[in-house]
Amino acid sequence: MKFDILTLFPGMFLTPFDESIIKRAKDKQLIDISLHNIRDWAIDRHQTADDSPYGGGAGMVMKVEPLAACIESVKSFHPDSTILLTSPHGRRLTHRVAVELAKKSGLIIVCGRYEGIDERIRSLYAEDDISLGDFVLSGGEIAAMAIVDTVTRLIPGVLGSCESAETDSFGDGLLEYPHYTRPPEFKGLAVPEQLLSGNHELIRRWRRKESLRKTMHLRPDLFSYVKLTREDKKFLTEIELEESNGN
Numbered sequence: 548m549k550f551d552i553l554t555l556f557p558g559m560f561l562t563p564f565d566e567s568i569i570k571r572a573k574d575k576q577l578i579d580i581s582l583h584n585i586r587d588w589a590i591d592r593h594q595t596a597d598d599s600p601y602g603g604g605a606g607m608v609m610k611v612e613p614l615a616a617c618i619e620s621v622k623s624f625h626p627d628s629t630i631l632l633t634s635p636h637g638r639r640l641t642h643r644v645a646v647e648l649a650k651k652s653g654l655i656i657v658c659g660r661y662e663g664i665d666e667r668i669r670s671l672y673a674e675d676d677i678s679l680g681d682f683v684l685s686g687g688e689i690a691a692m693a694i695v696d697t698v699t700r701l702i703p704g705v706l707g708s709c710e711s712a713e714t715d716s717f718g719d720g721l722l723e724y725p726h727y728t729r730p731p732e733f734k735g736l737a738v739p740e741q742l743l744s745g746n747h748e749l750i751r752r753w754r755r756k757e758s759l760r761k762t763m764h765l766r767p768d769l770f771s772y773v774k775l776t777r778e779d780k781k782f783l784t785e786i787e788l789e790e791s792n793g794n
């Protein structure tokens with residue numbers, strides 16, 4: 548997967564992409580990330596990349612010409628890549644959207660700044676528009692990092708044999724079960740005995756049930772997208788019974 552990130556602040560990306568899973572994916576050549584400084588495509592002496600908005604008002608707007616030139620140059624090298632804007636107006640980044648993006652051969656991610664980008668960039672080039680949620684970030688860089696991170700995890704071969712995107716939350720439609728590590732007891736709270744049993748079937752059943760319990764408490768809306776098995780339904784009945792009995 549080829550990621551091209553178009554930004555006015557390339558320095559923001561240096562460390563996040565040089566650690567852990569993203570670094571490993573780059574080292575294994577499963578992904579390739581290039582940063583492009585939009586300012587390099589500004590033609591005037593001061594390399595101006597923003598200007599005041601038509602109609603007046605607060606803030607600045609990212610100019611159309613440097614960004615258009617930058618997009619066209621990057622796209623000419625990667626014609627199959629999808630041009631993606633980051634904006635609070637876009638479709639929400641979810642696991643389902645990440646799975647969709649992970650199937651692309653490349654993503655050209657445009658990071659907005661200031662009041663945003665000149666709307667003509669959206670009209671002329673945007674193939675997708677992604678939002679992290681209903682809040683406003685100062686720039687698209689953090690959104691681009693989130694997109695690269697979540698998409699990279701889904702690329703086959705990126706996660707090691709001990710890690711799995713399928714058992715992660717949303718991988719099977721539910722929230723993931725709770726995790727514990729040593730010590731077996733902390734401040735009076737013991738690790739559930741099933742996890743210490745060494746019995747794989749017992750552990751599997753405990754995890755599935757707790758995954759259902761978490762989803763029921765925190766994100767019951769997710770159940771409308773999941774096909775529950777007969778065992779799941781039995782676990783949910785047990786959970787309701789346990790909780791009505793105050794367990």
Ligand SMILES: C[S@@+](CC[C@H](N)C(=O)[O-])C[C@H]1O[C@@H](n2cnc3c(N)ncnc32)[C@H](O)[C@@H]1O
Pocket residue numbers: 633634635636657658659660661662663664677678679680681682683684685686687688690
């Ligand atoms: C300060 S914001 C502009 C907000 C814009 N004036 C508005 O009210 O919709 C600057 C840039 O940050 C990025 N951004 C802000 N919020 C975002 C979000 N929720 N998801 C993705 N990107 C976001 C976009 O690239 C945006 O162009």
